[in-house]
Amino acid sequence: MRKDHLRLVTDAGAALDLGWDYGIPYQMDNLSGVDVTLKTAQGVNQQGVTVEDQSVEGVTHEVIADFWGPDGEAQADRFLQLLPFFTSGTAYFGDKYFSRFFLQKTPYTVQLHPYPRLDFMLYRPKPYWYSLSEERAEMGGFIPRFSFPVCYDSHQYSEWRQSYFLNIRNPGALPVPFTAKLRSTGLVVNPAIRNSVTGEHIGFDTTLNKGDVLEIYRTTTDRLAVKLTRDGIESNAFSVLDEDSDLTELHPGDNVLTADADSGKAGLQVSVSFYPMVVGILPEVIPPFTRAELVRLINQKSYPDGQLVYTARATFSYKSSEILTLPATVDYVKLSGGSYDSWVQDSYHVPEGTKLTRGSSFRTNTSSYYAKITFSEDGTLRFDGYDASSKTYTASFNVEGYHYY
Numbered sequence: 001m002r003k004d005h006l007r008l009v010t011d012a013g014a015a016l017d018l019g020w021d022y023g024i025p026y027q028m029d030n031l032s033g034v035d036v037t038l039k040t041a042q043g044v045n046q047q048g049v050t051v052e053d054q055s056v057e058g059v060t061h062e063v064i065a066d067f068w069g070p071d072g073e074a075q076a077d078r079f080l081q082l083l084p085f086f087t088s089g090t091a092y093f094g095d096k097y098f099s100r101f102f103l104q105k106t107p108y109t110v111q112l113h114p115y116p117r118l119d120f121m122l123y124r125p126k127p128y129w130y131s132l133s134e135e136r137a138e139m140g141g142f143i144p145r146f147s148f149p150v151c152y153d154s155h156q157y158s159e160w161r162q163s164y165f166l167n168i169r170n171p172g173a174l175p176v177p178f179t180a181k182l183r184s185t186g187l188v189v190n191p192a193i194r195n196s197v198t199g200e201h202i203g204f205d206t207t208l209n210k211g212d213v214l215e216i217y218r219t220t221t222d223r224l225a226v227k228l229t230r231d232g233i234e235s236n237a238f239s240v241l242d243e244d245s246d247l248t249e250l251h252p253g254d255n256v257l258t259a260d261a262d263s264g265k266a267g268l269q270v271s272v273s274f275y276p277m278v279v280g281i282l283p284e285v286i287p288p289f290t291r292a293e294l295v296r297l298i299n300q301k302s303y304p305d306g307q308l309v310y311t312a313r314a315t316f317s318y319k320s321s322e323i324l325t326l327p328a329t330v331d332y333v334k335l336s337g338g339s340y341d342s343w344v345q346d347s348y349h350v351p352e353g354t355k356l357t358r359g360s361s362f363r364t365n366t367s368s369y370y371a372k373i374t375f376s377e378d379g380t381l382r383f384d385g386y387d388a389s390s391k392t393y394t395a396s397f398n399v400e401g402y403h404y405y
Contacts, residue, residue: 003094004283006063008101008122010089011220014082023069030061031093032280034127058125060104067116068297070304076116079107083120090220091122097129097281100220115301126222128174130275138271139166139259165196168255171276175249178274179217182259184208186267193270195247196256203242210267216241224248250274299405306331310401316371316383317344318391324381330401332357333375341393347371348385348395356381371395 006018006026018024039053067076087103105121170176180202182191191214192203204214204226213229214237228237250272259270299307309329316322326333335354347369356362361374369387376382381399 003096005093005095007092008083008089009092010082010087012082012087012089014089016079016082018063018065023072024065024067024075026063026065028061028063028283030059031283034059034279056127058123059127061122061124063120063122064110065118065120067118068301070301072115072301076109076118079118079120083107091124092132093129093281094283096132097278098132098275099124099126099129100222114298128277128279129281130176130277131172132275134273134275135168135171136271136273137166137168138269139257165256165258166272168250168257168272170250170252170255170274172278173252174277174279175251176274176277177218177222177248178250178272179215180273181271182208182214183269183271184210184212184214184264184267185269186210186264188261188264188268190262191268192242192260193247193272194258194260196258197254198251200247201242201260202245202247204237204240205242206237206240208264208268214240296405303405306402306404308400309403310399312399313396314381314383314399315394315396316385317394318385318387320394321385322383324399326375326379326381326401328379329403330379331404332402333381334400334402335373335397336400337398338395340395341390343390344371344385344387344393344395347387347390350395350397 004019004026005021006028008014008016008018010016018026034056037055037057038051039055040049041052042049065076065079067073069075083103083106085103085106087106089101090098091101092098101122101124103120104123107118107120110117110119180193182188182193182204184191187210188208190203190205191208192201194201202216206214206228208214209230211231215227215229217225217227219225224238224241226237226241228235228240257270257272259265259268261268310326310333312324314322314324333356335350335356336352338350338352340348346365347367348364348371350362350364350371350373354362356373356375358375358379359377361372364371369389371386372384374380374382374384383395383397385395387393
């Protein structure tokens with residue numbers, strides 16, 4: 001399977017797949033490369049400039065999709081209907097990365113023949129992609145240990161970890177937002193998470209009861225949110241966030257975090273999870289097609305049932321067989337337009353549109369009065385009649401030969 005899979009999941013619930021393995025090869029620009037806006041100043045007689053500020057914006061992607069599959073027209077129409085204006089959602093690339101997107105330009109038809117081609121534009125408000133491989137760590141409390149295979153002489157279902165320090169490593173080159181869950185096994189007053197190196201912290205002005213779970217996370221619109229789950233009921237707890245909190249991201253490299261509280265710290269367990277970020281993606285390198293390969297692919301789309309390359313009319317009877325020699329380009333034949341003398345209409349009847357591939361045969365019935373049609377591997381198509389009661393009566397068929405690409 002190729003690694004070019006692009007899946008667009010809209011907030012309305014539609015899922016659209018592009019890529020060679022889905023019969024929709026596409027081009028997508030700006031998978032790497034982010035423009036950095038520099039704010040500069042220059043003093044009197046200063047050589048060069050001083051960079052005072054830097055900023056980056058979102059990224060626009062033009063997507064050109066070719067619908068080569070046998071149902072290409074239906075697929076193209078599906079994209080047209082499911083990507084209206086004001087569409088937003090999540091884009092997944094290569095089954096490894098994801099990012100939020102907004103539809104900047106709805107799909108429009110570039111061409112219809114020999115296959116539909118659509119062009120549309122996506123805008124990602126963040127100039128980076130998240131990895132789908134989540135990083136997770138826990139400190140304090142019970143840590144799950146049960147796993148398979150199982151030794152029934154001794155089980156360890158969990159381990160109590162008293163340590164309140166944990167080094168969480170961000171393998172990327174950019175700071176990343178994170179999700180933290182604070183679970184209480186007792187009474188915990190004013191819980192917090194601190195970075196022991198930078199001094200940054202995120203704290204909560206509240207008291208957690210036994211079983212409470214306080215969660216801090218980012219919404220799909222990248223806003224900071226706090227949720228409290230108490231007795232199975234979730235509520236918005238953003239108001240308990242300490243206004244001086246400044247630990248909202250994990251720095252590249254090591255992040256030595258500690259779980260803290262004014263009291264009851266022993267009953268506090270903290271889990272931290274995040275998705276590493278990348279700025280650029282190197283897409284799979286697909287070798288260029290030769291002209292002959294492109295022609296073959298286009299012909300496959302244009303002639304999904306094969307291209308007609310041979311026609312003839314075959315007539316046979318008990319006394320006279322019909323033998324046709326077909327060219328090597330014929331992969332299968334289709335029989336149609338049957339006409340019969342009255343006495344052999346039943347014994348020599350062939351259903352309209354009957355197909356035979358090389359190396360196959362067709363018998364009209366299982367009685368002693370029948371016809372047999374054989375298409376040999378060498379391209380010989382033979383019609384034989386075996387109705388001895390009607391030796392001179394004939395049957396005729398149109399023969400069409402088709403070539404697969």
